[in-house]
Amino acid sequence: MEICIWKDGLMIRMMFYQPGALVVGGVASQIFYFHDDTLYFNEQPTRALIEEPISILKNYQHILALAFAVKEVNENPKILPNITLGFHILNNYYTAQMTFKATLSLLSMQDRFIPNYRCGTQNRLIATIGGLLSEYSFNIATVVEINKLPLFTYGAFCPAQGDKTLFPSMYQMVPNEDYQYMGVVQLLLHFQWTWVGLFVLDDNNGDRFLQTVLPMLSQNGICDAFILRTPKQSYLAEMMELLIMKQEKYAVLVEKNANVFFVYGEFPSMQVLKTLLFAFHVLSLPPLGKVWIITSHWDFDSINVEGHFGTQTFHGALSFTVHSNEPLGFQAFLQTIKPSWVKEDGFIQNFWEQAFDCLIPLSDEDERSKQTCTGEEKLNSLPQTIFEMSMTGHSYNIYNALHAVAHALHAVYGSSPKHRVLLEPQDVQPWQLHSSLMKITFNTSAGDTVCFDENGQLIEGFGLTNWVTFPNRSFVRVKVGRLEPFGKALTINDSRIVWHKSFNQVLPLSVCNDNCYPGYSRKKREGEKFCCYDCVPCPEGMISDQKDMDSCISCPDVQYPSRAQNECLPKRIIFLSFEEPLGTILTLLAISFSLITVLVLGVFRKHQDTPIVKANNRSLTYILLISLLLCFICPLLFIGQPGKVTCLLRQVAFGIIFSVALSSVLAKTITVVLAFMATKPGSRMRKWVGKRLAYSIVFSCSFIQAGICVLWLSTFPPFPDMDMHSVHEKIILGCNEGSGTMFYCVLSYMCFLAIVSFTVAFIARKLPDIFNEAKFITFSMLVFCSVWLSFVPTYLSTKGKHMVIVEIFSILASSAGLLGCIFCPKCYIIILRPKLNNRAQFILKKNKKC
Incomplete structure (x- = not known):
């Protein structure tokens, strides 16, 4: 049998390949490019420069997580004995056209592209795992739903697109995205941040995000200081045009009152944002020392165009991350990875050459200028922006998705020997897995329990991670909190959070104006958002005992206002006594x-x-x-x-x-x-x-x-x-x-x-x-x-x-x-x-x- 996985933005040249993307472009008659954090201008670009793509090396771990999970299942005699799982990985190049084509090719014969036509019993397609980005998961789902083929999405998926009535065959390995927004609101309320800048995708998903989040913020007394729309992806020429337009708004970004930015986006839109910030740095604009709150789509990667600036800008960022754990044996498996697997692994050559800056000669006739790879390079020597040794959340989702398929197949085949005789592998149809998947519950080797709710969504919460970066482009993920399933409650360990250096480890403030302290009440400013207000003293005989009260209150009859009008003091009972x-x-x-x-x-x-x-x-x-x-x-x-x-x-x-x-x-x-x-x-x-x-x-x-x-x-x-x-x-x-x-x-x-x-x-x-x-x-x-x-x-x-x-x-x-x-x-x-x-x-x- 065969399990197919689409990898969005993998590490090799075919992944996230757009000619000239983030590398070269033109404004007027000049051609420019980045190198070593410096902006250069040329009259004519070379062809090699134009066609050189940018590789996302970190995503190679997703492939290794799938291979490790398949290896675990095939070596486990308790799951699917006498049955071997296989997998086939295709790339969609971050385009809807290639996504549809790759999906249809899976439903046709391996050597001939005839959609929805297959013959033979070998390499039967039983399930698909794909969709780091919600848009492409939606594209895949519209095709595989015809055949009731189980689809496991391991990236974020928009709730509206992930409606179970539209796609009953889809299973989401990441909890509903709306729960993250509920967690962000709780986070903002916890730190009393009410003046927040929003970075939003300039597409339908961004519009849907604003329609969902803005009412939630308003209902909880939080205002948006600004809304900056960023494109999903862009060539450098478009990027520079965008830079010119956004430069006028840079003053809003450095405004002192808005110290918290909430970012919504998916890769590669996050790359556009980071490149914009780098370009501002190149143009000697004031640095941004802010608190970045980011959803689970985001990660540090190996885009060299950002250099040192790319990690230091996001020092102290807070992100809601997909739950991850370390399966037993994964570290040992990573130690066995060698460049000699080039014939079996079609991705390792490009990963190895770009990660270690060396060449893997395919023949004796290869003459290249770079140093030849020795094969003794170690993955644990790479910076974390290139490759992480610990399993990330998305890789862990792929790992759990493969095990969910294996356990569902095991349930279909049955546990007794006579069932295995009666039911041959070729007799199993993809739609038969759904009843087992909806009821499945199993424990992973890492000790986690995997199960789905009635909507096919994984019942799991999110972790709150604090990103601590270092000058050598390494970073540490510090777990500082947890969002319970369904966004019910957010617990935060404030003492573990490291803030950006500009705050000197003092809790940042992000309000439109200074708080109105007890003794004062808020008075709305005409023509401005409700988070912007003036502070007026309480009238005589009234108090405010909390910060930012909308109106002062009267004390109970048995109490009276203090001189500062910030608390009620008990009145003393008096009468004409014999003692006085x-x-x-x-x-x-x-x-x-x-x-x-x-x-x-x-x-x-x-x-x-x-x-x-x-x-x-x-x-x-x-x-x-x-x-x-x-x-x-x-x-x-x-x-x-x-x-x-x-x-x-x-x-x-x-x-x-x-x-x-x-x-x-x-x-x-x-x-x-x-x-x-x-x-x-x-x-x-x-x-x-x-x-x-x-x-x-x-x-x-x-x-x-x-x-x-x-x-x-x-x-x-x-x-x-x-x-x-x-x-x-x-x-x-x-x-x-x-x-x-x-x-x-x-x-x-x-x-x-x-x-x-x-x-x-x-x-x-x-x-x-x-x-x-x-x-x-x-x-x-x-x-x-x-x-x-x-x-x-x-x-x-x-x-x-x-x-x-x-x-x-x-x-x-x-x-x-x-x-x-x-x-x-x-x-x-x-x-x-x-x-x-x-x-x-x-x-x-x-x-x-x-």
């Missing part, structure tokens, strides 16, 4: 006034039978003193952490207690007036003078206030609340009054009682009575009203715990005013002037006044 200085002072004042009130009450109790205590209703005096004592204790409810009970009791207790105190003052004042009027002859007021009226006044006035408070508690009672917004950096824990209207109703009623008391006392202040309290009540009511009239605007203009302090101060001040103005004069007489506190003195002074 002001809380301590107010507490001491409340306790002190309470003790003074108790002392006054004790004095009056001790001297309760004296005239000054009996005057103006002794019981009212006790009620007033007790209510004042409670007024001084009431502020303690306002200090400390507010709770549900304290919030309910605060204003209610304050309102009712003060109403009792004011009612007592009013009752004492009315008692004075009635007592004076009752002394007139024939007055009917005598029946109103007495304790009953006084108690009725106190009870009725206090009951009205109590009713207001009950209505307040039953409708909108006070409750604990947190004020998040009054103070910038703090949460104020306090009591919400529930209904502000009811609160001011309580205050208004207190003020009404105070005004009535003040009015009555003012009228009775000059009544002839030695112990007349009206003048003292008048002054106390004046103090009381002054305090509470100033309380309202002050209370409304303060926030947080200062509102509580204002109310406590007003309670203490008004209560102290009542205590001092009414009881201090009496205490002065009782304690310091006891002689005045007797009935005789009282009658004497009364007679004098009369």
Whole structure:
């Protein structure tokens, strides 16, 4: 049997042969060519110079990988015993015409070109392996699909071209190309590169690439700094014309902000790009120190036109590479390669002569100027740009493709001896392999598992490789990451990556403008791409805690922006506590006034039978003193952490207690007036003078206030609340009054009682009575009203715990005013002037006044 493989761009002259390609061309009347990194001009080129092709020596490993795989299968008694595999290699010269011709020749007789006609049972074609480039794989597939011949592509294949419904007989040894694009997007996001230059093939594949990639980049916040279209292949004359056109765009390439270039292309388009870069170097344009991100098509090769510049430009490049591994025995197999195989290997002569710069004489008559090859040359002595000893990804794909065919054939023949007798090799048809290939799973000698999904694509991921180059044109592939199958996840080892020397091993930046750091937000620039923006500070009260935020955000209610507006800090909960200085002072004042009130009450109790205590209703005096004592204790409810009970009791207790105190003052004042009027002859007021009226006044006035408070508690009672917004950096824990209207109703009623008391006392202040309290009540009511009239605007203009302090101060001040103005004069007489506190003195002074 025979397995055919097409090799795109192999090492000999017939491979990638285009007369004058990348070697010679003309502009106007001058002829130019490259030699040793130097540009020369001649009037007339020689024929030898024009027809000398450029060979891609590295691709010779693909042939050796196929030969090694066939050798492995034929020597393995467990796979296809008594059956020998063979192979036939043809070249397509990188042209669609030659691809179709070579494919049709395989389907005809070996010595006669009659497409789709074969006779005999020898050299039966059972499968094809080909397609380093997607375009030529598509050309091959359109021919072999007619015969349902399995086709294995070992290079990249465009997803649209590789549709399983169009080519059910095709199997891709490289995962879907779209997965690489997903990996590139993840790579750009990982390093936060958002301003990327694109190098794209100038053909349908390039258009399809842009249609796929540009939306993916845009959806992930990445912009293209520029898009440079490069031709697939070109003669040098066309290259120089292209150079002249692209030179104007070179300023875009050296632009500092775009430090990352994403390249999509296939060989030989990559050669065009590298030759363009070399030409820029020859023209003394600034060097490009960039990060190159390249798909799996790319590789360093032996195109000498680039010289040292070709490898150093791509130092530190990152590429998604096809998975590869080293099969057992491959290194030993490479050591056996000798130029003496020239009769069996039609490619080795050209490879050997170009790689080692010597000649293999085919006859004694050959007279050539170069040195004759000794046959002792070693492949491991060649630079890596010419030949790599380790198996590359594409060679490994060819190796696995051959083993997949062998295992599928083995499955068709069966494993029992009777099946081998019943089924002869000539009876096997290519289409019979498909059912086995779709279900096949096997392990290679390198330890990898090979299997295909329902679309005939190899289930495998990509490796992320960092290319480290050296001045001697050697390089090292450093594996720095892996893209999981189907592009699900990309893992990167940042510490292993070597960047281009221009970055001094610092992570490169590739953004349209500097990042907007926390505390700033992005503002789009008019007329430019969304990756280009200005940075504006966050508005007051808002923050941005990450780089490049589109808008600032507000902090949660329990947090506040830092001074730099780059983070939210937790707010501190505050309330008027007993421990803080002001809380301590107010507490001491409340306790002190309470003790003074108790002392006054004790004095009056001790001297309760004296005239000054009996005057103006002794019981009212006790009620007033007790209510004042409670007024001084009431502020303690306002200090400390507010709770549900304290919030309910605060204003209610304050309102009712003060109403009792004011009612007592009013009752004492009315008692004075009635007592004076009752002394007139024939007055009917005598029946109103007495304790009953006084108690009725106190009870009725206090009951009205109590009713207001009950209505307040039953409708909108006070409750604990947190004020998040009054103070910038703090949460104020306090009591919400529930209904502000009811609160001011309580205050208004207190003020009404105070005004009535003040009015009555003012009228009775000059009544002839030695112990007349009206003048003292008048002054106390004046103090009381002054305090509470100033309380309202002050209370409304303060926030947080200062509102509580204002109310406590007003309670203490008004209560102290009542205590001092009414009881201090009496205490002065009782304690310091006891002689005045007797009935005789009282009658004497009364007679004098009369």
